Amino acid sequence: MVQSAYIHIPFCKSKCGYCSFVSYTGSDSSLRKKYVEELILEIKAEYKSEDLKTLYFGGGTPSLTEPEGIKKIIQNISLQPDAEVTLEINPETVDKSRLTQYKKAGINRLSIGVQSFDDDILKAIGRIHTADKAIKTITDAKDAGFKNISLDFIYGLPSQSLQSFTNDLKTAVQLDIEHISLYGLKIEEGSKFFQNPPENIADDDLQADMYLAAIELLEQAGFKHYEISNFSKEGFESQHNLNYWNANEYYGFGAAAHGYTNNTRYSNYCDLKNYFEKSSKKQYLHSQTKQEKLEEAIFLGFRKAEGINTNELNRNFDIDFEKEYKSILEKFTKTKHLLKTPSGYCLSNEGFLISNIILSDFICC
Ligand code: SF4
Structure with a gap:
């Protein structure tokens, strides 16, 4: 049964240099x-009224949507009493009063796009807020009553040193928040940086040093490294993202949203014209084969620090995992990139660093 929904809000004030997400600037x-009204029509047409465990507003910049709009959307969804309801926010788009209104609308978790606490770096990557504004937003969010706050950071940014990055994390720890997500800078096609690559970005070795230093620093500060890019205080793991990593189904509503229901992965029209005009918003649909589901279970399972559970895979897919993947398991346990756990296998920290290489072996074998 579907227990999660993702809602995409594809509007931003301006485009950050590294961003290749579907988001449009210049909206009024x-x-x-109008977009909120269309979203509600889509929800009414697709949603089977299951009681959801998680609801996630991502973007784009969801905090450009008025609290009233967010409230209307939430009113069309039935949530379990302890449901996690997350809103991604850009610090420049909110103040204490707006945050209080989001809380009243039903949001109980914030994911704040901080990216860095260095103003020169923020400017170089096209963020519209300063470090001070991000810090003010975090304290405002606490004053507004939010008790589950996540911060996003990027490492490997232009001119960013190892020390500057670890200083960012120390500041985050001092701000006493519950969750941190870290992403290594990747120059993706479709981003401004792809057209005009910035100078002084970290090479692979520096990015690796930053990642390993972050793990050490955050674990010492009491955060659990529970997924390749995510750290949380005990009990504050992102329930919404765990649903993805456990390969469970979820709705995707909104332009460019992806979803997975009835054994079928789908993605909605990205452009607003088609999203507004088409009666069904789904542009691509793909029914999952058993082999694809197995590969996803492996691929997503290894993202989690606890790794994969071999008994579960054997039961669900009628295979003998250790026999089927014997040579890959031997190759990467020998190099200590893979570790044996009581229930299966997980990646070591060094394994996380080369997870693409390891996982492509599992998928291509
Ligand atoms: S990174 Fe976030 S805020 Fe920046 S353009 Fe992309 S979606 Fe918008």
Whole structure:
């Protein structure tokens, strides 16, 4: 049964240099209101009224949507009493009063795009807020009553040193938040940086040093490294993302949203014209074969620090995992990139660093 929904809000004030997500600049409040109405129509058409465990507003910049709009959307969804309801926010788009209104609308978790606490770096990557504004947003969010706050950071940014990055994390720890997500800078096609690559970005070795230093620093500060890019205080793991990593089904609503229901992965129209005009918003649908589901279970399972459970895989896919993947398991346990756990296998920290190589072996074998 579906227990999660992702809602995509594809509007931003301006485009960050590294960003290749589907988001449109220059929207006005009437377009954003129209979008909320269309989202509600899509939800009414697709949603089977299951009681959801998680709801996630991602983007784009969901905090450009008025709290009233967020409230209307939430009112069309049935949530379990302890459901996790997350809103991604850009610090420049909120103040204490707006955060209080989001809380009243039903949001109980914030994911704040901080990226760095260095103003020169923020400027170089096209963020519209300063470090001070990000810090103010975090304290405002606490004052507004949020008790589950996640911060996003990027490492390997232009001119960013190992020390500057670890200083960012120390500041985050001092701010006493519950969750941190870390992403290594990747120059993706479709981003401004792809057209005009910035100078002084970290090479692979420096990115690796930053990643390993972050793990050490955050674990010492009491955070659990529970997924390749995610750290949380005990009990504050992102339930929404765990649903993805456990390969469970979820709705995706909104332009460019991806979903997985009835054994079928789908993605919605990205452009607003088609999203507004088409009666069904789904542009691509793909029914999962058993082999694809197995590969996803492996691929997503290894993202989690606990790794994969071999008994579960054997039961669900009628295989003998250790026999089927014997040579890969031997190769990477010998190099200590893979570790044996009581229930299966997981990646070591060094394994996380080359997870693409290891996982492509599992998928291509
Ligand atoms: S990184 Fe976030 S805020 Fe920046 S353009 Fe992309 S979606 Fe918008």
